[in-house]
Amino acid sequence: MKSVTDETFNADVIVRSATLPVIVDLWAPWCEPCKSLTPLLESVVASTNGSVELVGVNIDESPQIRETFQVQSIPAVYAFKDGDVVNGFMGAQGEDAIKKFVDGLLPSEQDKIIEALLSEGSEESLSEILVAVPDHEEAVIALAKIFAESNRSDEAIAILKKIPESGETRRIVALARTGDISNEEIIRKLDSLLETVSENEDDRKQYVDLLDVLGPDSEEATSYRRKLASILF
Incomplete structure (x- = not known):
């Protein structure tokens, strides 16, 4: 079991749990129940063959983590996925209860099928996902990109x-409205549209679409949003 401290918690738990589930075992050297629980956790997690990770936190040496979890008693165990706590328990548990806890973190058969279909990434495979899960966000976005890029x-x-x-x-x-367009062409169009956006609503909508194609983190989009604001307001 890997030891985690205040300094490494973010990388080893929060960030890592975006890749696979991470179980955090809060313990201390003086805790007798911890001494029996930790080996059971290690054994059950090992049986997942790397699908789940287990880390341990000595709360005597990690006051920030102890404060974050507001630890009142130990052992205390928390499961993380995508940076969030999704399950947990306190106190010693038997092997069957621990196995049920860990199994609940593993992907279901449907999850495995969906992951394979996402990896394929074709229109057919993505459509198959949406038959089973109509609002599957990743599949919807991937399929919408295929549609947008094929006009x-x-x-x-x-x-x-x-x-x-x-x-x-x-x-x-x-992107669906503007079609596939290079950043250079977007900048040229934005410069041209600046002359008419204050008077022409269609040009203003096209201008905003082009900003959205650049993306919210684009420095160019930020600059041209400021230019638009200075003209309109």
């Missing part, structure tokens, strides 16, 4: 309505 803008826009709006969905909608 099927109506289909791209329609399928994105299955999931909440985000910066990425807005970018794909904008």
